Amino acid sequence: MNTKIMTKFINEPENITRELLDGYVLAYSDKVALAAENIVVRAVPKDPSKVAIVTLGGSGHEPALSGFVGEGMLDCSVVGDIFAAPGAQRLFQALQLFRRDAGILLVVLNHSGDVMSANMAMQLAERAGIKVKKILTHDDISAGIDTPEEDCRGLAGCIPLYKIIGAAAEEGKSLDEIYEIGERFNQQVATLAVAMGSCTHPQNGATISELAVGEMEIGMGQHGEGGGGRQMLESADKTAEIMIGQLCEKIQPKTGDKVLLYVNGVGSTTLMELSIIFRRAHQVLAKDGVEVVHAKIGELLTVQEMAGFQMILAKLDDDHVELLKNRKADAPYWTTV
Amino acid sequence: MNTKIMTKFINEPENITRELLDGYVLAYSDKVALAAENIVVRAVPKDPSKVAIVTLGGSGHEPALSGFVGEGMLDCSVVGDIFAAPGAQRLFQALQLFRRDAGILLVVLNHSGDVMSANMAMQLAERAGIKVKKILTHDDISAGIDTPEEDCRGLAGCIPLYKIIGAAAEEGKSLDEIYEIGERFNQQVATLAVAMGSCTHPQNGATISELAVGEMEIGMGQHGEGGGGRQMLESADKTAEIMIGQLCEKIQPKTGDKVLLYVNGVGSTTLMELSIIFRRAHQVLAKDGVEVVHAKIGELLTVQEMAGFQMILAKLDDDHVELLKNRKADAPYWTTV
Amino acid sequence: MQKLSVQDFISMWKCALDRVTERADEFSRLDAVTGDGDHGTAIVQALTSSVDMAGNATEYKVLLSEMGFNVMMHTGGSTSTLFGAFLLGMSDHADGSELDGPQVVKMFRGGLEGIQKQTKAGKGDKTMMDALIPAVEAMAARGSNDICELFNAAAEAAREGALATKEMKANFGRARNYGDRSIGTADAGAMSWACMFSAFHEALAG
Amino acid sequence: MQKLSVQDFISMWKCALDRVTERADEFSRLDAVTGDGDHGTAIVQALTSSVDMAGNATEYKVLLSEMGFNVMMHTGGSTSTLFGAFLLGMSDHADGSELDGPQVVKMFRGGLEGIQKQTKAGKGDKTMMDALIPAVEAMAARGSNDICELFNAAAEAAREGALATKEMKANFGRARNYGDRSIGTADAGAMSWACMFSAFHEALAG
Numbered sequence A, B: 001m002n003t004k005i006m007t008k009f010i011n012e013p014e015n016i017t018r019e020l021l022d023g024y025v026l027a028y029s030d031k032v033a034l035a036a037e038n039i040v041v042r043a044v045p046k047d048p049s050k051v052a053i054v055t056l057g058g059s060g061h062e063p064a065l066s067g068f069v070g071e072g073m074l075d076c077s078v079v080g081d082i083f084a085a086p087g088a089q090r091l092f093q094a095l096q097l098f099r100r101d102a103g104i105l106l107v108v109l110n111h112s113g114d115v116m117s118a119n120m121a122m123q124l125a126e127r128a129g130i131k132v133k134k135i136l137t138h139d140d141i142s143a144g145i146d147t148p149e150e151d152c153r154g155l156a157g158c159i160p161l162y163k164i165i166g167a168a169a170e171e172g173k174s175l176d177e178i179y180e181i182g183e184r185f186n187q188q189v190a191t192l193a194v195a196m197g198s199c200t201h202p203q204n205g206a207t208i209s210e211l212a213v214g215e216m217e218i219g220m221g222q223h224g225e226g227g228g229g230r231q232m233l234e235s236a237d238k239t240a241e242i243m244i245g246q247l248c249e250k251i252q253p254k255t256g257d258k259v260l261l262y263v264n265g266v267g268s269t270t271l272m273e274l275s276i277i278f279r280r281a282h283q284v285l286a287k288d289g290v291e292v293v294h295a296k297i298g299e300l301l302t303v304q305e306m307a308g309f310q311m312i313l314a315k316l317d318d319d320h321v322e323l324l325k326n327r328k329a330d331a332p333y334w335t336t337v
Numbered sequence C, D: 001m002q003k004l005s006v007q008d009f010i011s012m013w014k015c016a017l018d019r020v021t022e023r024a025d026e027f028s029r030l031d032a033v034t035g036d037g038d039h040g041t042a043i044v045q046a047l048t049s050s051v052d053m054a055g056n057a058t059e060y061k062v063l064l065s066e067m068g069f070n071v072m073m074h075t076g077g078s079t080s081t082l083f084g085a086f087l088l089g090m091s092d093h094a095d096g097s098e099l100d101g102p103q104v105v106k107m108f109r110g111g112l113e114g115i116q117k118q119t120k121a122g123k124g125d126k127t128m129m130d131a132l133i134p135a136v137e138a139m140a141a142r143g144s145n146d147i148c149e150l151f152n153a154a155a156e157a158a159r160e161g162a163l164a165t166k167e168m169k170a171n172f173g174r175a176r177n178y179g180d181r182s183i184g185t186a187d188a189g190a191m192s193w194a195c196m197f198s199a200f201h202e203a204l205a206g
């Protein structure tokens, strides 16, 4: 941590999360609202006969996670402070708000803090008789493709998951059905992140994960915490090849398979670069006859102003394709017509 | 220009524009396609009985401008190299592709290169008997609010304009009607940009518009070319107040007026910061009883990895509100349900 | 010191808040090396949320449970649940408004059990447990009736345990992803717990 | 030198491409101060697109019009149209495959007029016109039949004009937005045109 002159547009550091959520719901007031401090919900709630989809996670990753609250996606996002899971009691408050016979599906990204908050909140919910099931995401492959699920972090692969299970919930499917659809997706999605350059913690000015100019780290986590190994910066094509190669090793897509391919920018890497990266990854898949049926290039889950991106590859079953592409969604940062 | 180690994911610098467009149309192949080198068009063309909306501009500003090609918005974006207008002959090629009795509305952002290319291409089009009308955007107020239109740059205010005239064209309105709707918007929109920190030209590694750490420049242009004056970095609230204050001086919104308010990130400034900025600008308008009926916080037009943003304020007539909010759009980087 | 009143107990936490606040940057800096750089902020927030609940409490059980729930409402990250579980665990094993030595040990052991319901991390895993477990064990082993002496032992053990994390490889939390690269830096959470135990002793020793 | 053949003319452009390429970074650097830092790239591209069309051309009018349209197809920015208009303007005022001194002057004057249809910038506005206008005027004023001498005069005038832009305030192009801050740096376009005229002379002087 090198404390340096802050070059961010903020006010008092301790108010960041509250103020950004205020701004967000003011801008998109026809879609989202704050039900309580740090609890983002839809402006027009879903019919309570349907399963609610709730997630939790720290702020500082905008538009994730709250940007995906809206029709056809999330019902609720419980927000922690910068890079910090919300506390269990706050999450329990949200679970109480969404108590319903159909149940709640709680999406938890596999990070120590989030998992502990979720488990504690579920213990409280259980005592209060609230029906809630947990689904854990663990799409990061940086620890190696044979690493047990509980040791794999949850990265941006949660976002297509939100779309899939959000659409399934909107259709009125049961908690168990939605869980099965989501869990099947979780088994077939893999994410790998690369970082080049560091980012600044907006509250204490700490430079996290200092990388030398011209160096990159494949396997980076999404809070500047390390992962894979460092190497010299490669060309866009070479980087794309390394990453799609590792993802394919995990996912093993075959000729004729339908896949999802996203390139998610984490901060200061431009859409220009992400598009060039996407191009090469797509070419590699196409060469093997793998069909990309759903794609995104953009910033879905960011890590402050860090340079780098996450590449997400998932094998899709037919119902996943249907739920991803042919069901309406209308969240501030995800719209499907 | 300090040539420094390039820290971007690119391949050969001279191929950037071609490769990024390739990646873009591969990712969104159900929505966009390349009709010829650097000519981005819809995958499913609009009925040729309707007016075509064509625009032009340099690359390096992704998702602008090509990200807004799609149903309900642009028919075609003619792309130049990084920060460079496309040549007149390339633009003329696009105008030939969209020749139709209903005519073409050509949206030109007021920058010397774009205007000269557009004028030259229109001379060529005229000789070829192609019906085309030009609409010039000049939303930048950094030169002072009384500056004649021809001396005001076109900034990101073109993007809501694309939505408005795109929706009007989709409805089958005539070239003159669409022009009138768009020109009325142009008279009522104002944009102001602020930069903090420089950006790198991806082709020659030049650092453009070097700003000292802790300094900002209100009135910056969108290619790193200067504008207003430099000052020390202020808090988010103070910066928002200065900027919305200047925009209101130009637009003069009154109690009860309906306005559009966008905060457009230009690169490495996070959505977190943009939301905090938006919050304050919205509060200032609300205090005067001005109603924000349409808002966006996000990256619509970027300047590589520059830190900063553009704030856009527009007074909206009822037909503008209708066309912006209640007409379908389905471009890769703009969807209205 | 034979009896620990609720007011004594609150003064221990206030002293901990002071000492941890002074060193918050150091804890964040440690966390920045192998985590996400916010542990100093988190632990200060957690202690603040705890102390906020002190008010004019007169009774251990209610006070501790209010402290625990307040931490888990107003703070976040790994610290939130671990700290909250510690306070709730203490609450389950404390009664009345004055405790003697063995009761203090029982309460802290309860806190440790509370945390252990939330994490499988044990000694040697390079987490706060490397400070907390030895501290509670040392209190129990000392078996003294002088409460001040109990905390002296705890503080000493926590400090040693925390420093030893420097040579360990992390098996839990964000630091785990660093693998061998986590070796060489002490664990942020262990260091902040050591700081707290030292402050507990300081508050009682005067 | 009394006659300028098409091949001579092409060699002038090839030499210009070489000299401008050598100094491309300098032109981009100037453009970075008061513009967007790409003028070096742009002018190299424009000259490349022009020279690409040379092939085994035998006739001025067709060659120049092909050069102009190719520039405007394959390059961009302000340079594209200005350069293209210059070439098309020359095309309108050149015939055959060999030109004498007065015909060369007429062709260059035609180029200048072509540009003037696209921009209102004149002398003193801190643009490439500050090199181009004096260059063409100097050729006309010299009134010599020795073509090499015409370009010597043009090169000298272009150089002086370009250097003078340093003290000017920009009224056109991206630099205009800098207002008084544009003073102190020479205009990128003026400097590159001066470089081209000097190369034209060099190519003929051998």
Ligand SMILES: Nc1ncnc2c1ncn2[C@@H]1O[C@H](COP(=O)(O)OP(=O)(O)O)[C@@H](O)[C@H]1O
Residues within 6 Å of the ligand: A083, A084, A085, A112, A113, C031, C035, C036, C037, C038, C039, C040, C042, C043, C076, C077, C078, C079, C080, C082, C119, C120, C121, C126, C127, C128, C129, C172, C173, C174, C187, C188, C189, C190
């Ligand atoms: N699973 C766990 N078990 C025990 N302690 C943990 C665990 N995860 C994290 N910790 C402790 O928490 C500290 C980090 O706290 P903090 O920075 O507040 O949380 P976060 O990792 O959410 O940013 C680590 O230094 C470690 O001591």
Ligand SMILES: Nc1ncnc2c1ncn2[C@@H]1O[C@H](COP(=O)(O)OP(=O)(O)O)[C@@H](O)[C@H]1O
Residues within 6 Å of the ligand: B083, B084, B085, B112, B113, D031, D035, D036, D037, D038, D039, D040, D042, D043, D076, D077, D078, D079, D080, D082, D119, D120, D121, D126, D127, D128, D129, D172, D173, D174, D187, D188, D189, D190
């Ligand atoms: N309107 C204009 N009239 C005359 N010359 C201009 C005009 N606009 C720009 N220029 C010239 O073009 C040069 C910049 O060229 P270039 O960098 O290629 O274009 P762009 O500004 O589009 O990046 C300026 O230095 C100036 O000499």
Ligand SMILES: [Mg+2]
Residues within 6 Å of the ligand: A082, A083, A084, A085, C036, C038, C077, C078
């Ligand atoms: Mg954290």
Ligand SMILES: [Mg+2]
Residues within 6 Å of the ligand: B082, B083, B084, B085, D036, D038, D077, D078
């Ligand atoms: Mg340019």
Ligand SMILES: [Mg+2]
Residues within 6 Å of the ligand: C031, C035, C036, C037, C038, C039, C077
């Ligand atoms: Mg941390």
Ligand SMILES: [Mg+2]
Residues within 6 Å of the ligand: D031, D035, D036, D037, D038, D039, D077
């Ligand atoms: Mg330029």
